[in-house]
Amino acid sequence: MKAASFEHHEPTTVEEAVSLLESLDEPTILAGGQSLVPMLRFRLARPDTVIDINGIDSLEYLHEEDGYLRIGALARHADVEDTDVIADRYGSFADAAPLIADPQIRNQGTVVGSMAQADPKGDWGSVLIAHDGEVTARGPDGERTIPVDELFLLPYDTSLMDDELLTEARVPAPVEGEGSAYHKLKRKTGDYAMAGVAARLVLDDDGRIEDAGIGMTAVDITNARAADAEAHLEGERPSADLFEEAGELAAEASNPESDEHGDAGYKERMVDVLTQRALGDAAERAGAVKRRVPQ
Template sequence: MKAANFEHHEPETIEEAVSLLESLDEPTILAGGQSLIPMLRFRLARPDTVIDLNGLTELEYIREDDGHLKIGALARHVDVEESAIIDRNYGSFADAAPLIADPQIRNQGTVAGSIAQSDPKGDWGTVLLAHDGEVVAQGPDGERTIPAKDFFLLPYDNMLGEDELITEIRVPESGSNEGSAYHKLKRKVGDYAMAGSAARVRLDGGVIEDADVALTAVDITNIAVDEAAEELEGERPSADLFREAGKIAAEQSNPESDEHGSAAYKRNMVRVLTQRALADATERATQDGPAADFGTDQLTPEGMAAEGD
C-alpha cells in the first residue's frame, strides 16, 4: 500500500521549520522516519502536511562543548555507535546504540526522533534520564531547555509543544572518575526491550559521590529511580550495595504481564540488569585502577524465587 497524498515541505533553516510548524494546520515532522514511514505506508497515519527536516544539516553533530555532550537532532543512531567521543567517555550511549533495532534502522533513525516519539520501550529516554540530561527545543518564542525528568508524560506524549521541534539532546560532560552503562533484555535482534536499565556513577576517593538509575519498558514512561540513586550515594561500591539498589529499582518498577513474561519476571529482570549496569558503570569509572569483582545475580527462576516473586 502507498501513502495517502500529503504536502511535503523541506525547510533549509531551523527558523523556517519553526515558522512552518506555527503556520500549518497540524503538520507532521519527518526526521529519520523509522516510525512515521511505515505508518504512512499502511495509512495508519494520514497527515495533510509533512515537514522534512533532513535538509537541516547543521543539526548533524555529536560534540563536547560548554560542559556538555551535545547530540544534534539529525544525528543518527549509527553516528552514536561510531563516535569516538561516545566510545571514550559515555558508556551507556555506546552500549545502547548497537542494541537498537537493526542496521537499516540505525542508519536512518535519529536519537532526537526516538526521544520525541517517547515510546516507554525506547532506549534513549532511559539513557538520557540516567545522565540527568536535557532536551533543547525551539519554537516561535525561541529556545527552551526541558530537563529529561520533566519531559516524558505518558506513552508517546511529552512536554514538547505542537509548534516546537527538538534541536539538541545534551547531557553533562563525563569526567575521568565517571562511568555509565546500559543493559537490556529482548527476545531477539530487532526487538524492543522487555526490560532495560541504565546506570551512571561518579566516584570521589572510592566513594559514590553521585549516581543515577533509569529503566526501560517497565512503566508508562521511561523512569528515573531516585530511590536507588539515594541508596548508592555516599557508599563504597560493592556487590551487596548494587544488589540492594537493584532490589529497589525492581520495587519501583511497574511492569505489566504480557506474552513475553509475567510482571514478576520483568521485575526480576530489572533487579539483575540494574546490578549489571552499576557494576559496569563503576568499572568504567575506575578503569585506571585494578578491576573489581561486583558479581551479579543471574536471570533465573531461582533468582526470582529468592526475591519472593
C-alpha cells in the first residue's frame, strides 16, 4: 500500500518551520520518519500536510556545551552510538543506543523525534528522566524549556503546543563521581522493550549516594520516574542490599499491563531485576566498588 497524497514542505530554518506550523492546518512533522513513514505507508496516518525538517542543518548536532549534553532535533540514534564523548562520559546513553531497533532505523531515527513520539516503550524518555533532562520547544512566541517529567502526558501525547517544534533535548553534563546505565529486556533484535530501566548515581567524597535518578520504560502509560526508589537511595552507601530494596520500590511504582509478551507480575519482577542491574553498573561507573547484582 502507498501513502495517501499530502502537501510536502521543506523548511531550511527553524523560523520557517515554526511559521509553517502556525499557518498550516494540523501539519505533521517529519524528522527521522521511522514511526511516521510506516504509518503513512499503511494509511494509519493520513496527514494533509507534512513539514520535513531534514533540511534544517542547524539542528544537526550532538555535543557538550555550557554544562549540558545537547542533542539537536536531527541527531540520529547512530550519532549517539558513534560519538566518543558518549562512550566516555554517558553510560546510559551508550547502553541504550545500540539496543534501539536495528542499524537501519538507528541510522535514520532521531532522539528528539522519539521524545516527540512519546511512545512509552521508547528508550530515550527513560534515559532523560534518570538524568533530569529537559527539552527545548520553539513556537511563535519564542522558546521555552520543558522538564522531561512534564513532557509526557499520555501514550503518544505530550505537553507541546500544536505550533511548537521540539528543537533540542539536553541533560546536565556528568559531575565527578557520577555514573549511569541502561538495561532493557526485549524478545529479539528490533523489538521494543518489554521493560527497561535507566539509572544514574552521583557519589559524594565519602562514597555515599548524593543524587539518584531512575527512569522506567514500557511499564506505565508513559516513561515513568521511580521517585520512591530514588529517595531511598540518597544518603546511603551503594550495596547489593540497598539496590535490592530500590528494585522492589521501582517495581511497586511500575504499572505494566499483561500482554502476549508476559503478564504484569512478570514485568514488575523484571523492573526489580533491571533496576538492580542498572544501579550496579551505574555505581561501578561512578567509582564505587563493584557489587553483586542479579544476573
